[in-house]
Amino acid sequence: MTPGRPVPPPLARPVLPADTSTPLPGAGLTVAAYGAVSEDSGLVPLTLSRRAPKSDDVEIAIEFCGLCHSDVHATRGEWGSQNYPLVPGHEIVGTVSRVGSAVQDFAPGDRVGVGCMVDSCRECDSCLDGLEQYCEKGMTGTYGAKDARNGDAITQGGYSTSVVVDRRYVVRVPAGLDPAAVAPLLCAGITTFSPLRHFDVEEGDVVGVVGLGGLGHMAVKLAKAMGARVLVFTTSETKVPAALELGADEVILSRDEDAMAAANRSIDLIIDTVAAPHDLNPYFRTLRMDGALFQLGLPADAMPPVNPRSLMRRRLAYAGSMIGGIAETQEMLDFCAEHQVVADIELVSAARLNEAYRRMVEGDVKYRFVLDTSTLQAPAKEADA
Numbered sequence: 615m616t617p618g619r620p621v622p623p624p625l626a627r628p629v630l631p632a633d634t635s636t637p638l639p640g641a642g643l644t645v646a647a648y649g650a651v652s653e654d655s656g657l658v659p660l661t662l663s664r665r666a667p668k669s670d671d672v673e674i675a676i677e678f679c680g681l682c683h684s685d686v687h688a689t690r691g692e693w694g695s696q697n698y699p700l701v702p703g704h705e706i707v708g709t710v711s712r713v714g715s716a717v718q719d720f721a722p723g724d725r726v727g728v729g730c731m732v733d734s735c736r737e738c739d740s741c742l743d744g745l746e747q748y749c750e751k752g753m754t755g756t757y758g759a760k761d762a763r764n765g766d767a768i769t770q771g772g773y774s775t776s777v778v779v780d781r782r783y784v785v786r787v788p789a790g791l792d793p794a795a796v797a798p799l800l801c802a803g804i805t806t807f808s809p810l811r812h813f814d815v816e817e818g819d820v821v822g823v824v825g826l827g828g829l830g831h832m833a834v835k836l837a838k839a840m841g842a843r844v845l846v847f848t849t850s851e852t853k854v855p856a857a858l859e860l861g862a863d864e865v866i867l868s869r870d871e872d873a874m875a876a877a878n879r880s881i882d883l884i885i886d887t888v889a890a891p892h893d894l895n896p897y898f899r900t901l902r903m904d905g906a907l908f909q910l911g912l913p914a915d916a917m918p919p920v921n922p923r924s925l926m927r928r929r930l931a932y933a934g935s936m937i938g939g940i941a942e943t944q945e946m947l948d949f950c951a952e953h954q955v956v957a958d959i960e961l962v963s964a965a966r967l968n969e970a971y972r973r974m975v976e977g978d979v980k981y982r983f984v985l986d987t988s989t990l991q992a993p994a995k996e997a998d999a
């Protein structure tokens with residue numbers, strides 16, 4: 615593997631000045647949604663207004679939206695105060711219903727996806743390098759973010775029947791993949807694909823995956839598709855056979871000290887997806903010379919300190935990574951189509967969202983809940999213009 619491989623160049627999409635985007639004649643939609651109205655409200659039925667598409671916009675009739683652990687952290691205020699009501703959801707798959715006049719790369723009926731961001735400054739080095747998620751001015755998240763190009767409205771996510779997104783942040787869902795099982799690729803898939811690609815994982819490399827949830831199970835599938843040998847570290851004894859079925863070559867119970875010691879110096883790259891604070895030092899011991907641990911989970915509480923000595927001994931790197939850029943997200947979807955990789959999902963109705971959150975926190979999901987938006991109540995109707 616070659617650490618630091620450059621990301622693919624951004625898609626050839628001309629960057630238009632933002633203000634050329636004018637609303638289409640016609641109204642926005644009033645759409646059914648589920649979201650939180652306070653930190654402890656749980657998810658309740660809500661109604662949202664979506665803007666009429668502007669000339670660069672794509673209006674999407676949402677079919678499916680994955681449930682990410684980040685949605686739990688955010689709606690419960692675990693990452694700090696939020697703007698409520700908050701409709702979560704950033705693993706969106708649907709079909710295009712309307713497009714603005716400047717949109718040439720998408721047409722009504724196309725199956726498309728939207729991930730964790732719906733805008734960025736489009737001018738900084740990160741944006742110009744196709745790394746919009748690291749926009750120097752801050753990317754605009756798909757929910758709970760101020761949308762500077764749309765009057766500072768707070769963005770609302772995919773637990774809803776429709777969304778309007780600038781075409782630059784929309785990706786194409788390849789034909790031949792189950793659209794419900796594609797939805798989790800838009801966050802869990804790209805978040806694990808990006809660090810695997812950054813390290814140019816290839817045949818012969820050994821990848822460790824810590825935590826077998828939504829992100830973790832995608833890391834296993836993607837690393838296997840790249841030709842790596844994969845070791846899974848889990849706290850759940852019940853997940854051992856399932857991890858092997860997913861393609862893991864070995865499964866280690868992380869609370870078993872002897873099993874952890876047996877894995878010492880055997881891994882090139884660790885993808886850590888755990889959603890709760892945990893000690894990383896035992897994992898550093900499992901890394902080979904020049905190995906790296908990418909922490910992807912963002913627990914609400916502080917982590918135990920990393921011992922610098924364990925990093926120095928074998929020139930190890932401790933890194934973070936956040937989702938992936940738009941071009942890289944498209945590359946990931948195309949890679950998944952080529953290798954027939956999708957998420958293992960459990961489809962849920964809107965009425966079961968709160969139960970799904972509870973089960974996710976308890977680690978009781980194999981491996982991603984996906985909301986079937988046809989179960990959201992009120993039918994979409996035209997809003998006042």
Ligand code: NAP
Nearest residue numbers: 683825826827828829848849850888889890911912936937
């Ligand atoms: P998830 O489906 O809930 O999986 C998390 C896994 O962590 C669990 O299945 C469990 O696996 C393990 N775990 C161990 N102890 C735990 C505990 N006390 N509480 C919860 N989980 C525990 O979550 P996810 O959607 O994959 O997200 C994982 C983390 O990544 C979250 O913090 C999320 O916010 C973050 N995230 C980051 C990015 C990014 O861009 N960096 C993107 C998306 C999500 P075992 O049972 O196998 O031990």
Ligand code: ZN
Nearest residue numbers: 682684801802
């Ligand atoms: Zn997510």
Ligand code: ZN
Nearest residue numbers: 735738741749
């Ligand atoms: Zn930028």
